[in-house]
Amino acid sequence: xxxxxxxxxxxxxxxxxxxxxxxxxxxxxxxxxxxxxxxxxxxxxxxxxxxxxxxxxxxxxxxxxxxxxxxxxxxxxxxxxxxxxxxxxxxxxxxxxxxxxxxxxxxxxxxxxxxxxxxxxxxxxxxxxxxxxxxxxxxxxxxxxxxxxxxxxxxxxxxxxxxxxxxxxxxxxxxxxxxxxxxxxxxxxxxxxxxxxxxxxxxxxxxxxxxxxxxxxxxxxxxxxxxxxxxxxxxxxxxxxxxxxxxxxxxxxxxxxxxxxxxxxxxxxxxxxxxxxxxxxxxxxxxxxxxxxxxxxxxxxxxxxxxxxxxxxxxxxxxxxxxxxxxxxxxxxxxxxxxxxxxxxxxxxxxxxxxxxxxxxxxxxxxxxxxxxxxxxxxxxxxxxxxxxxxxxxxxxxxxxxxxxxxxxxxxxxxxxxxxxxxxxxxxxxxxxxxxxxxxxxxxxxxxxxxxxxxxxxxxxxxxxxxxxxxxxxxxxxxxxxxxxxx
Amino acid sequence: xxxxxxxxxxxxxxxxxxxxxxxxxxxxxxxxxxxxxxxxxxxxxxxxxxxxxxxxxxxxxxxxxxxxxxxxxxxxxxxxxxxxxxxxxxxxxxxxxxxxxxxxxxxxxxxxxxxxxxxxxxxxxxxxxxxxxxxxxxxxxxxxxxxxxxxxxxxxxxxxxxxxxxxxxxxxxx
Numbered sequence: 001x002x003x004x005x006x007x008x009x010x011x012x013x014x015x016x017x018x019x020x021x022x023x024x025x026x027x028x029x030x031x032x033x034x035x036x037x038x039x040x041x042x043x044x045x046x047x048x049x050x051x052x053x054x055x056x057x058x059x060x061x062x063x064x065x066x067x068x069x070x071x072x073x074x075x076x077x078x079x080x081x082x083x084x085x086x087x088x089x090x091x092x093x094x095x096x097x098x099x100x101x102x103x104x105x106x107x108x109x110x111x112x113x114x115x116x117x118x119x120x121x122x123x124x125x126x127x128x129x130x131x132x133x134x135x136x137x138x139x140x141x142x143x144x145x146x147x148x149x150x151x152x153x154x155x156x157x158x159x160x161x162x163x164x165x166x167x168x169x170x171x172x173x174x175x176x177x178x179x180x181x182x183x184x185x186x187x188x189x190x191x192x193x194x195x196x197x198x199x200x201x202x203x204x205x206x207x208x209x210x211x212x213x214x215x216x217x218x219x220x221x222x223x224x225x226x227x228x229x230x231x232x233x234x235x236x237x238x239x240x241x242x243x244x245x246x247x248x249x250x251x252x253x254x255x256x257x258x259x260x261x262x263x264x265x266x267x268x269x270x271x272x273x274x275x276x277x278x279x280x281x282x283x284x285x286x287x288x289x290x291x292x293x294x295x296x297x298x299x300x301x302x303x304x305x306x307x308x309x310x311x312x313x314x315x316x317x318x319x320x321x322x323x324x325x326x327x328x329x330x331x332x333x334x335x336x337x338x339x340x341x342x343x344x345x346x347x348x349x350x351x352x353x354x355x356x357x358x359x360x361x362x363x364x365x366x367x368x369x370x371x372x373x374x375x376x377x378x379x380x381x382x383x384x385x386x387x388x389x390x391x392x393x394x395x396x397x398x399x400x401x402x403x404x405x406x407x408x409x410x411x412x413x414x415x416x417x418x419x420x421x422x423x424x425x426x427x428x429x430x431x432x433x434x435x436x437x438x439x440x441x442x443x444x445x446x447x448x449x450x451x452x453x454x455x456x457x458x459x460x461x462x463x464x465x466x467x468x469x470x471x472x473x474x475x476x477x478x479x480x481x482x483x484x485x486x487x
Numbered sequence: 488x489x490x491x492x493x494x495x496x497x498x499x500x501x502x503x504x505x506x507x508x509x510x511x512x513x514x515x516x517x518x519x520x521x522x523x524x525x526x527x528x529x530x531x532x533x534x535x536x537x538x539x540x541x542x543x544x545x546x547x548x549x550x551x552x553x554x555x556x557x558x559x560x561x562x563x564x565x566x567x568x569x570x571x572x573x574x575x576x577x578x579x580x581x582x583x584x585x586x587x588x589x590x591x592x593x594x595x596x597x598x599x600x601x602x603x604x605x606x607x608x609x610x611x612x613x614x615x616x617x618x619x620x621x622x623x624x625x626x627x628x629x630x631x632x633x634x635x636x637x638x639x640x641x642x643x644x645x646x647x648x649x650x651x652x653x654x655x656x657x658x659x660x661x
Contacts, residue, residue, distance in 0.1 A: 038651065088651055090654075092649075094654055096651055365661055425656060425659045426659055429656040431655075432656050437563070437564060443625070444529060444561065444564055444565065447560070447628050450608075450609040450610055451530040451531045451609055454608060454609065455530075
């Protein structure tokens with residue numbers, strides 16, 4: 001079939017064979033779970049439990065605040081031991097407020113959780129609300145609250161719902177296994193989301209390096225009105241712009257949301273979470289995590305309760321073969337380098353990788369030879385070498401005019417660079433720098449307004465005092481005159 | 488005598504008139520650099536640059552007596568704007584303090600004297616007599632005026648702690 005030509009992309013070695021043959025196993029409960037209040041994009045959740053309180057499995061422990069936020073639920077029954085800071089699964093290694101839960105091993109479900117008997121009979125708005133209150137976020141890694149995306153798509157009206165089964169990141173096989181093992185639930189979740197946004201059609205896009213997953217989803221989708229399409233394996237195929245363009249022919253404009261073009265995309269794991277929330281009454285309390293990398297003894301896929309420390313996960317499931325050269329949460333291209341293994345598994349943790357020296361690039365960065373390999377690799381049609389040169393010169397505005405804001409940080413340029421330049425790092429640095437300048441400028445504006453208002457207030461107060469004094473003097477004079485006149 | 492006075496007086500009148508007309512017609516609006524610089528400044532009159540007010544500081548900067556990066560609360564944004572206005576190279580190392588700071592009230596020794604919020608140029612402190620005072624972090628410019636007037640020394644300027652929201656990637660060493 002004719003498909004639109006895609007620009008850029010790279011073919012990193014997949015290493016999927018390390019873990020794609022191992023079925024998803026349920027991970028046992030750790031001794032302690034650390035539930036960060038911020039596991040999603042947007043405002044952190046507000047804790048609603050007290051230290052020492054007993055909670056049941058699936059109980060709401062932190063509610064969402066603000067329009068873009070997601071609640072957090074207890075992955076098991078137990079006692080809240082602390083509400084304290086814990087290392088965040090974040091490249092900075094800064095602390096994040098987290099609820100520490102000590103499981104009691106009884107796995108008692110919250111009795112108030114009940115599945116909906118016929119979710120397709122509910123109005124779409126109600127479905128969006130329920131998906132939001134189940135704490136579901138984009139499980140592909142972006143962790144944008146699913147309900148917010150569904151709600152705005154419903155309002156705008158979208159034509160096509162795309163289910164992303166691309167999983168283009170090397171090593172990761174969690175979506176692959178999920179599609180093989182629970183294709184029915186994924187399709188049911190997709191149909192629920194289709195109803196929630198009133199989309200006309202549903203397309204599932206799966207990279208052709210996952211034939212079993214493709215076959216399983218095809219079989220489950222038969223007679224459901226869901227189109228299943230195989231897409232070529234090329235990183236970053238699982239990126240929204242690439243997959244949307246390949247499946248629908250629509251090129252999403254820069255700086256716009258997919259919904260503006262009538263498209264909504266969700267990950268296959270998100271569809272399964274939606275199914276679980278609506279048809280099983282189970283909020284998002286666990287997710288499938290790929291454990292891979294050649295520094296591990298046993299690679300595999302595990303259904304891990306959220307909050308499980310990465311150290312516990314590795315110790316129980318595998319152990320190290322050799323000292324890992326790099327620990328990564330997520331995929332090797334866009335994942336985050338972990339400062340240590342103390343961090344918990346969160347909603348966006350698609351994998352935990354322990355890579356050996358051989359698997360990573362340890363070359364020192366060299367000078368750019370302007371080979372333009374990065375220009376060919378960039379899926380967004382940018383010129384990474386030019387942007388990087390300007391950023392190194394401190395000219396961030398020039399870099400922005402070259403399209404820095406369109407950079408999705410996929411890492412294709414860094415991967416292909418023969419000089420091993422940390423291009424994505426440079427772009428992230430420039431984005432942060434521009435954002436902080438904007439923040440500073442906004443603060444300055446606010447400061448000026450505050451100072452001006454204070455100045456005006458001081459003048460007004462002085463005038464009012466003056467007037468008051470004058471009025472008093474006048475009253476006193478009148479009084480004195482009145483006392484004098486009758487006599 | 489009249490012969491010499493009249494032409495000279497006439498000439499003087501004529502030239503004076505011409506000068507008067509020319510000064511109106513050919514009036515060049517003087518670029519008021521100092522005023523333009525003052526508009527870039529926070530306007531809190533905090534005095535951290537050593538000048539008594541933002542206006543005086545702007546005059547000094549326009550006259551070249553102060554470097555472009557003279558304004559500590561303005562930070563890099565203002566320094567760059569002023570340098571751009573004056574066409575001077577910007578030496579960021581001359582910024583007095585690059586690290587953002589915030590006033591913090593030690594609640595154990597605050598006696599609620601109300602002095603600090605009266606001097607705060609941005610109304611960033613709220614409180615009442617004999618009540619605990621509190622700093623609004625996003626309005627505080629760390630000018631230090633409150634620190635000076637506090638009788639118990641309970642106000643300190645502390646570095647802003649980095650959070651997940653404010654954290655950004657550092658510059659890669661190349």
